[in-house]
Amino acid sequence: MQHNNINVSYENEPSRDPDFTVNYKAPFNAEPRQDVLVQQFITPTEKFYVRNHAPVPDIKGESYALKVDGLVGNPLILSLNDIKNKFEKVTINASIQCAGNRRTMMSEYKKVKGVGWGIASLSTASWSGCRLRDVLEYAKAFTKNEGALHAVFWGLDFGCPEDNGKPYGSSITMEKAMDLDGDVLLAYDMNGEPLTRDHGYPLRVVAPGIIGARSVKWLDKVTVSSQESESFFQRRDYKIFHNGVNWDNVEKYWDKTPSLQELSIQSAICIPAPNSTLYLPFTITGYATSGGGRKVERVDISLDGGETWDYAELMGEDKGVCNKYWSWVLFKYTITKLPQLQNKDHQKIRLVCRAWDSASNTQPKDVKDIWNLRGVMNNSWHFVDITVLNQSVKNKL
Amino acid sequence: MQHNNINVSYENEPSRDPDFTVNYKAPFNAEPRQDVLVQQFITPTEKFYVRNHAPVPDIKGESYALKVDGLVGNPLILSLNDIKNKFEKVTINASIQCAGNRRTMMSEYKKVKGVGWGIASLSTASWSGCRLRDVLEYAKAFTKNEGALHAVFWGLDFGCPEDNGKPYGSSITMEKAMDLDGDVLLAYDMNGEPLTRDHGYPLRVVAPGIIGARSVKWLDKVTVSSQESESFFQRRDYKIFHNGVNWDNVEKYWDKTPSLQELSIQSAICIPAPNSTLYLPFTITGYATSGGGRKVERVDISLDGGETWDYAELMGEDKGVCNKYWSWVLFKYTITKLPQLQNKDHQKIRLVCRAWDSASNTQPKDVKDIWNLRGVMNNSWHFVDITVLNQSVKNKL
Missing domain, CATH: 2.60.40.650 (Immunoglobulin-like)
Structure with missing residues (x-):
């Protein structure tokens, strides 16, 4: 299958709940039935909405390695066992919500670009993993005064059609990453079991309280940087404009409009x-x-x-x-x-x-x-x- | 002058800017002209809006003492010099906004109760003082797990007509009070000079980011408590209801409606x-x-x-x-x-x-x-x- 001249194969996708409402097939985007969603506080893993940007990578936990680099004194390459054994295991309950939740309703008023979503592109899970903060401290991340302003994430999901086949990428502020109460996790468990492939096995970011797009799955690398992610999904997407911005004039608005971070009510x-x-x-x-x-x-x-x-x-x-x-x-x-x-x-x-x-x-x-x-x-x-x-x-x- | 059988004298009020729009004379409530307000980033002290709940007390700095008690291991009585000398001096710029800002416009739609305010019951100053956090740590304040949930403030402005002549009182959460980035000050200087009488001389709370009602002036006492302030102004005022709540049914809503804290956009x-x-x-x-x-x-x-x-x-x-x-x-x-x-x-x-x-x-x-x-x-x-x-x-x- 070919998107924008990128060779992208969707032949090795995981199996999914047949009850999902599929909003886009490849990459896979699906939400649970809205009545099923609110049957319980913690969403069962198989009912948790899925928002992928590329084919799901098939990663072996034994050979997985997380890289941590950039503005750090001690660059790291960590195995999954390192992550589980070197750092305290923390469990939090957190909802994740796509910035595009309820997009279909907006499109009904006036057409917008993007995968259509009903009201169920959010779900809640119990996440376990280590704190991103602890890993960044271990890596001797620089301080704000030394220029460390953003934690930049790259996934292993190569083949994003919008970004010329690059993997998905995104960033959060170091203020959020290092906040004692920020609770940003590098999660390996979801609802008490290892992450499933659709949710980022073997390791993903869970950045609670901000749009789902920053909780990068299949995490390849964390780079501490003075600049936010250069990914398409940080610089040319997931931004909110006023209604005078259209596809003819948007170029002059991308840079002066901030990337979405915290969710609204x-x-x-x-x-x-x-x-x-x-x-x-x-x-x-x-x-x-x-x-x-x-x-x-x-x-x-x-x-x-x-x-x-x-x-x-x-x-x-x-x-x-x-x-x-x-x-x-x-x-x-x-x-x-x-x-x-x-x-x-x-x-x-x-x-x-x-x-x-x-x-x-x-x-x-x-x-x-x-x-x-x-x-x-x-x-x-x-x-x-x-x-x-x-x-x-x-x-x- | 008598309010609700409370003897309250307004004979010793400070002099004020003749250019103020006076929304209520006694207690004094006034806002600057809206065009003057936005002439500068830092509001000159004499232009800073004034929201008093009682006559302005006339306190001598030499004999002033702050009490700190409640859920603390080391109750304190601190002179103004103690506060200036024992704790680091911190300066922040912060706006303070009354929860009643723009009330007149709401009342024009449908009558509400309260002092009428235009759009200028907020102002911005440079505040200097010590961190409330530092004082509470010095007092060995208990932790959240030991029941310390609220920092309760009482002023020295006896004679609030709504509260049977008690002084003004209010509280914030200990989470806000102890937050490293919360910047709650016990301020003694405003725009580089000692506080004026109208703004709380000799010591006031500056709790940035939350409604002005919590930044108690003429601070008498800080009590660390498991409960929020029992003041009228915490329990029976400064709450937002839906439009089905009226003066006939409000009693059943007071307790189940939270006290306002953080300001909105x-x-x-x-x-x-x-x-x-x-x-x-x-x-x-x-x-x-x-x-x-x-x-x-x-x-x-x-x-x-x-x-x-x-x-x-x-x-x-x-x-x-x-x-x-x-x-x-x-x-x-x-x-x-x-x-x-x-x-x-x-x-x-x-x-x-x-x-x-x-x-x-x-x-x-x-x-x-x-x-x-x-x-x-x-x-x-x-x-x-x-x-x-x-x-x-x-x-x-």
Whole structure:
């Protein structure tokens, strides 16, 4: 198979859950069913959304080696056993969310470029590995004053069509990488088992609180640098523009628009599905999440398209060993009566959710106002139109 | 003068800038002129907005003592000289913003309770003092696991009418207080001079990145506690609700709604003033700020009420000695032509600004959607309606 003159083979892909919604076949991009997603706090590994940029490499753990170089006093080549044995094993629960989550809804308002995603390109896992910080300290990484500003990652997934066959690459700030409370892991386990091939076996970055694009899988190398990654995916993608930027003028905006890092406040209703027909009582179930370790303080539910609101019930919170909130919260809201339904056979209503985080940030109302060329960071109010039938209609059937 | 049976005297208030817009006389609440506010990055002390909750105490530095108690191994009583001599002197630039900034605009949509504020209840100063963290370490503050979760502050400004004559009180989390990058100061200098009486002489808290209400002035005591402050101003004020909460049902919402801490993304146009009549070219000037040390990444300007946008120019940034962005940014945007103006005497336009921070958070469009009973955290898009005259009209005059 050939993309942009790059020879790329998808003949050795892993097997996947047949229940996935496949948004793009090669590279493989798929999300779980939205009702399945919110059945549990920790997403089962086989249900965890997959966002690949190239064929999945087939790496043998025994011969794997991680390189650490750049602005360090002690460049490293570490085997998988080195990583497991030399550094403390840390386990955190963290959600990972693609910057393109809910892109399809943005594209419905006005066409954007990128893989279409519904509302399920995020999932939550228990990740175990060593701290990136510990590895960088072992490598004697330079300080900020010595010019060390970015931790640059390269994967082993050669053949990214957008980047002339190079592997996927990305970077985070050294401030995040070295933050005692930043919890950036080089993870080798997911939900208590070694990473699967689709999720980066044998080693991946887990950078919680920031867009999934920075959590590089099949990690080949960490380079400490004064500059952010030169990868296409750092410099020419995953940026949010205002609506005056289009494919004719984008060149003058790439460099002056920062790369996305921290996620914004987000929520979505996963149950009921759009266009459902329901009887009372029924329960709305969904997720909410924020970036930077900020806590989701509340989720508001509206039954009238956003005119009036009530608090949803948040189903537990998970802080675990971390000082920050890296995991989503699931929420529910049960509707037992609907005044508008009296003396009617049915009532069409628009359910809306919006979340607020510990910095009083909330979601924008209209996708129109945050529309952008690449369709990233769609965190507009999420709505679901449904029809509620009067119980008397049910009784007559 | 008597408030709620509390004897409160406002006979010994300091003198103030006659140019202030006084929003409430006693206690004194005033903001600078919005055009004056954005003339400089550091606000001159006499122009810095004042938000008092009681008469200004008249404290002698020589006899002042700070108490530190609660969950500490080594309770302290420190003189002002102790504070200046025992602990490292640190200087940071930081904006302080009242949670009620832009309340008047919210009240214009639907009445809220609280002192009316325009767009200038925030200002920026250079603050010097010691780190709260250093004092708490000296006091051998307990750890989180030992139950130390909040740093509770009490002022010496007895006579708060809302709180039965008690002094003003508030608290922040120990996580913020002890954060190496949190930069919470016990400040004794403002813009290189000892604090003025209105700004908390001889010692105040400066808790950057969070609402001004937590930066307690005339600091009497710091208590390390497992509970947040029991002050009215922590438990029954400075909270944001959804629009279904009113004065009849608020009692059931106070306890389950968290106290405001980190500020959200905010911006406003300070020049031109609303209803100005202008000729081309002219320049829009304003400020943008975010909470939690997040960077203001960009400010968008619209000349058509929010349909299309362009980037404003950000005038420098200030990170100083801190790893976080505690200060506002000032922005400008010059309009040299206006296609709609051709063949017309004048054109009425709506200027709009909105900012984005490093977590891709942006301001909500409509004040309606974030309206709340106490009128806090109004960070909706800021707009200014103006009339632009055609130059040919000018030439005819």
